[in-house]
Amino acid sequence: MASVLRHSAKFTSGISSSLAACARNGTACAFPCHAFRHRNSSTSSKIRVDLDSSTGVAVMTLQGPPVNSMCMDFLTDFAISMEKLELDKNCRGLILTSAVPKVFSAGLDIMEMYGKGPEHATVFWRAVQEMWFKLYSSNMVTIAAVNGSSPAGGCLLALSSDYRIMADNPRYVIGLNEAQVGIVAPFWLKDNMVQTLGHRQTEKSLQLAQLYSAPDALKIGLVDKLVPEEKVLSTATETMAKWFSIPDHSRQITKSMMRKQTIDKFLSNRETDINNFANFVTKDSIQKSLGTYLAKLKKKKA
Numbered sequence: 643m644a645s646v647l648r649h650s651a652k653f654t655s656g657i658s659s660s661l662a663a664c665a666r667n668g669t670a671c672a673f674p675c676h677a678f679r680h681r682n683s684s685t686s687s688k689i690r691v692d693l694d695s696s697t698g699v700a701v702m703t704l705q706g707p708p709v710n711s712m713c714m715d716f717l718t719d720f721a722i723s724m725e726k727l728e729l730d731k732n733c734r735g736l737i738l739t740s741a742v743p744k745v746f747s748a749g750l751d752i753m754e755m756y757g758k759g760p761e762h763a764t765v766f767w768r769a770v771q772e773m774w775f776k777l778y779s780s781n782m783v784t785i786a787a788v789n790g791s792s793p794a795g796g797c798l799l800a801l802s803s804d805y806r807i808m809a810d811n812p813r814y815v816i817g818l819n820e821a822q823v824g825i826v827a828p829f830w831l832k833d834n835m836v837q838t839l840g841h842r843q844t845e846k847s848l849q850l851a852q853l854y855s856a857p858d859a860l861k862i863g864l865v866d867k868l869v870p871e872e873k874v875l876s877t878a879t880e881t882m883a884k885w886f887s888i889p890d891h892s893r894q895i896t897k898s899m900m901r902k903q904t905i906d907k908f909l910s911n912r913e914t915d916i917n918n919f920a921n922f923v924t925k926d927s928i929q930k931s932l933g934t935y936l937a938k939l940k941k942k943k944a
């Protein structure tokens with residue numbers, strides 16, 4: 643990542659120090675509190691992170707036009723940002739959102755899977771796994787502020803968060819449409835979806851590669867709340883306050899208890915999953931499907 647965390651604001655008052663202490667200790671504090679904010683910012687080409695130490699909330703803004711696709715740079719920036727935030731005692735919660743109009747994320751960059759050899763596939767898939775693992779196993783409260791379409795890997799970001807708020811726009815879609823692209827959602831992402839939607843709904847969603855409109859996503863529980871687009875971020879911040887009212891240690895232990903089985907299974911099968919991906923994605927038939935899908939995406943414009 644090109645840039646480093648910059649400490650940009652000054653602590654000037656006892657009020658701000660007590661709020662920061664509040665953030666560190668995981669005790670409930672009333673916010674939004676706009677006075678005497680203490681901010682850290684970090685920007686890479688694909689991702690911007692703003693941490694407000696006075697509230698303990700970091701906002702990670704995906705800013706890789708045209709569609710926030712997850713290329714290697716994106717995945718590396720994401721992993722580094724997550725590591726920094728996880729280690730920062732001032733950070734208790736993370737909101738994910740997008741600066742790209744109408745798109746939260748188009749998912750994995752198909753160009754990273756098309757026309758590349760097994761070595762690249764291996765490195766790429768490890769980075770994809772890492773993104774999911776870091777978010778799914780995070781100690782922070784994680785909220786996806788889905789302010790645009792969110793297919794496949796975009797849906798992965800939402801699913802692995804603790805709570806999902808989506809813009810109430812029927813033209814925005816979310817779901818795991820991998821089968822449509824000619825690829826298959828990995829077992830750990832399938833498990834993540836089963837936990838959210840249940841087995842039957844997941845089976846239908848995955849086999850039919852379904853992308854749900856925002857209202858339909860709410861109906862099946864793929865997102866937790868719909869709000870007008872301009873309120874997605876503020877609602878995420880308000881929701882964070884509710885999650886922060888629970889002591890960190892008990893919420894974190896509860897989260898890790900709920901996610902342990904999926905994480906353990908992932909960790910035990912991680913290398914096999916990488917090999918399977920590298921073998922699968924480099925097959926001629928899969929490359930053909932990816933090529934056809936890419937051509938369709940490009941043709942849409944013409």
Ligand SMILES: CCCCCCCC/C=C\C/C=C/C(=O)SCCNC(=O)CCNC(=O)[C@H](O)C(C)(C)COP(=O)(O)OP(=O)(O)OC[C@H]1O[C@@H](n2cnc3c(N)ncnc32)[C@H](O)[C@@H]1OP(=O)(O)O
Nearest residue numbers: 711748749750751752791793794795825826827918922939
């Ligand atoms: C046995 C074990 C096997 C394991 C195998 C595992 C396989 C991996 C499985 C799961 C993990 C996740 C996978 C994925 O994420 S695959 C990606 C799936 N994504 C999509 O299908 C989304 C495709 N994109 C869209 O639908 C739309 O772009 C949109 C709705 C997001 C936005 O629409 P719009 O604003 O109209 O933009 P455009 O469509 O015009 O796109 C602009 C530009 O961007 C290019 N593009 C779009 N999406 C991608 C992408 N995912 N990767 C690369 N490039 C993308 C698009 O082609 C346009 O390009 P341009 O014409 O050159 O401008």
